[in-house]
Every structure is written in structure tokens, then in C-alpha cells.
Amino acid sequence: AQSVTQLDSHVSVSEGTPVLLRCNYSSSYSPSLFWYVQHPNKGLQLLLKYTSAATLVKGINGFEAEFKKSETSFHLTKPSAHMSDAAEYFCVVTSSGTYKYIFGTGTRLKVLA
């Protein structure tokens, strides 16, 4: 069985400071992991994905995530937050042989001026 836990439902940072959004997963098989972003009243956009290649994954808009098997984590980071980063972020897990995405419950990122 697979599951994903986003440890924070809300995160607030000041503009220009680092962002850390935490995600832990559980998977019986080698997982693929994704981070999606949803801006208000919009659809979901892929930020980055891990698929058993490099453990440090770089995505769009300066985001990156590191796959740590020993910690079953896939935390999302960005060195410097921008106002436009304010959105809902979803961590997703899937694994070989399945079409199913398992979504985390989301983390709302607020960026303060």
C-alpha cells in the first residue's frame, strides 16, 4: 500500500527567505514521487518529479527536492521565496505497475511581504 503525508498544512515565510515543504511517503515498491502546485482557482502544474534517477531533483521556478530513501522523505525546497510562490502544494506518490496517483493533503504556502 502507498501513502503520502504532508507534515504541514500551512507554511508562512517572508519574501526572500527559504522555503521548506515536508513530505514523507510509504510505498511497498520503488516509488515515483512528484510535487504539484495549485494556484488559486487554477489546475495543477508539475513542479518536479523523482523516478529513480538522481536523488536531487531540480524543478521549475527554482524549486528542488531530495529523495531520501532512508528517511522515506521527499521534501520540497526553494532558496528564496517569491510572492508568486503563494499557492497550495501537493506531494504525490505512485509506483511501478499502477496508474494511481496518491495525493498528500496539501500544504498552503503563504509568502509575506
Add this chain to the structure above:
Amino acid sequence: DTAVSQTPKYLVTQMGNDKSIKCEQNLGHDTMYWYKQDSKKFLKIMFSYNNKELIINETVPNRFSPKSPDKAHLNLHINSLELGDSAVYFCASSQGGDRANEQFFGPGTRLTVL
């Protein structure tokens, strides 16, 4: 050049009515999905079709029936709408079942049942 499109964007209707939401993708993908996002932003898969064949059917009331006339379309028909059906419904598509393949999402349809 929209990749995954949904119509309508907003749908307001009365309890007991029947309604449909349409989804089309122009990415040439062979797998399409319907997700429901509730008021707390939680996203859960409802259905998935691969080459017009149903491959995922989660615990969804029989009032919900997906229809895939071809690979590029996956419509969602809902009978006898209930208040609890109010949500945002997202369509998505991907190429094949490879776990590495990204799902592309449509803009969503906000359904409000009064």
C-alpha cells in the same frame, strides 16, 4: 493550444438534476483520469481509462458514470445530484502506465449543488 480542457468551468445546479462534465486532451495520451477535490483541497482519484477501457474505478456512487468515446475524451455524467457532490472535478491525462509519466491536469470544473 490547451493540453487538457474541461467544460464547463463552473456548474451550478439543483439537487436531483443530472449533469455532465466534458474533458478533452490534445496531447495524444492514451490514459485519462477524473479526480474530485473536496472543500479541504483533498484530491482523490475517481476513475481512469486506458485506450477507452476502464482501469481504475474507486469507491464512487453508481450515480457517477464515466464515458470515453475515444482516447482523447473522457466525460463524467452524474445522475441525481446531491449536496455532497459539490466539489471541484479535475480531468487529467498521461501516456501509458509508466510510473514515471507525468499526469497533465485540466483547469477543473467547480460543481455547486443547491
